[in-house]
Amino acid sequence: MKPWLGDEEARAAAEAVASGWVAQGPRVAEFESAFAAYVGAPHGVAVSSCTTALHLALHLLGIGLGDEVVVPSFSFIATANSAVYVGATPVFADVEVADGNVSARTVEPVLTDHTRAVVVVDQGGMPADVQPLRELCERRGIALVEDAACAAGSRYRGAPAGGQAALAAWSFHPRKLLTTGEGGMLTTSDAELAVRARRLREHGMNLSAADRHQSRQPVIESYLEVGFNYRMTDIQAAVGLVQLGKLDAMVVRRRELASNYQEALAEVPGLRTVQDPPWGESNFQSFWVELRDDYPLRRNELLTALADEGVSARAGIMATHRQPAYAGHAHGDLTTTERLTDNTLILPLFHTMTEREQQRVVTLIRRAAGLRAA
Structure with a gap:
């Protein structure tokens, strides 16, 4: 992955620096509104990362010690960490083989009387089928949080993925399509939760630093509850606003590249490419x-063969339950998670990727399978 950054982002960041307002301020507020509008969410709260957005989401729900939060093991470790941050116990659910996402089918077997929330991840930008999960959780009185870290620009049942969630967390890390360097967003349909999230990200203060500094009268703030320092800077938001304007073009290009891979690799024996699910369209993050x-090489052998030729591919999504930090944590049957973790790899895909670069990747994969170049 290479972020699509250029002179426009550099100018926007420089203008923020020159303005003298570099911490959380007017550009953050503008970015919040613009991003929420893009994904179709009523409220956006910019934060320092997707991980802090997930933490805030569970904190807002009042989840804590003695509660269980169902999460996929097939996800970056931050998904499970967010449950631990609030004192809850993560319980790992398996995923569907086609899209790598949890589903109502895989989540229901691990629900218990202690389950307070389920975190569904749109893995790699592939939109999860959230409606059956939402119905399952509503029947059981369980909150559903969407980890949409990778999903900006993906679509679910004709609408932007993540936008209809009661609480959704987004990432702007450089591996995502839209980047602010580091940074994240919490979107919500609940106005009161949005107000409280803005307070919590700024140490629990009853008014923002921007409100304080813009007042013509002396203002003495108060701290209504124990909060956090989860703020985004105006420099980051300035870059984010430019990136948001490029997001549609990024999605179009990435889907073109994904289609090229799917077509070129379709006849390779023993290899399956990820595809759009029936209910949505991926941004192919x-x-x-x-x-x-029946593919001649194992995953790590193919990664080595690609690296030897200067192609940077990566092992597939991690299985969090295998990590030392989560040894002994409760989980259901994770057969699919382990299959995908052991046998998948992520191919290079970025906005400025050329036809020649992509053909090189395809040729090496076909050669490893004993096939001629396409």
Whole structure:
């Protein structure tokens, strides 16, 4: 992945610096409104990362010690960490083989009387089928939080993915399409939760630093509850606003590149490419392939073969339950998670990728399978 950054972002950041307002301020407020409008969410709260957005979401729900939060093991470790941050116990659910996402089918077996929330991840930008999950959670009185870290620009049932969630967390890390360097967003349909989230990200203060500094009268703030320092800077937001204007073009280009991969690799025996699900369209934040038993090389062998030729691919999504930090945590059957973790790899895909670069990747994969170049 290479972020699509250029002179326009550099100018926007420089203008923020020259303005003298570099911490959280007017550009953050503008970015919040613009991003929320883009994804179709009523409220946006900019924060320092997707991880802090997930933490805030569970904190806002009052989840804590003795509660269980169902999460996919097939996800970056931050998804599970957010449950631990509030004192809850993460319980790992398996995923569907086609899209790598949890579903109502995989979540229901691990629900207990202690389950307070389910975190569904749109893995690699692939939109999860959230409606059946939402119905399952509503029947059981369980909150559903969407980890939409990778999903900006993806679509679910004709609408932007993540926008209809009661609480959704987004990432602007450089591996995502829209980047602010580091940074994240919490979107919500609940106005009161949005107000409280803005307070909590700024140490629990009853008014923002921007409000304080813009007042013509002396203002003595108060701290209504214990909060956090989860703010985004105006420099980051300035870059984010430019990136947001480029997001549609990024999605179009990435889907073109994904389609090229799907077509070029379709006849390779023992290899499966990720595809759009019936209910949505991916932004293809990650393009992954699964190697089956009849592919001549194992995953790590193919990664080495690509690296030897100067192609930077990556192992597929991690299985969090295998990490030492989560040894012994409760989980259901994780057969699919382990299959995908062991046998998938993520191929290079970025906005400025050329036809020649992509053909090189395809040729190496076909050669490893004993096929001629396409």
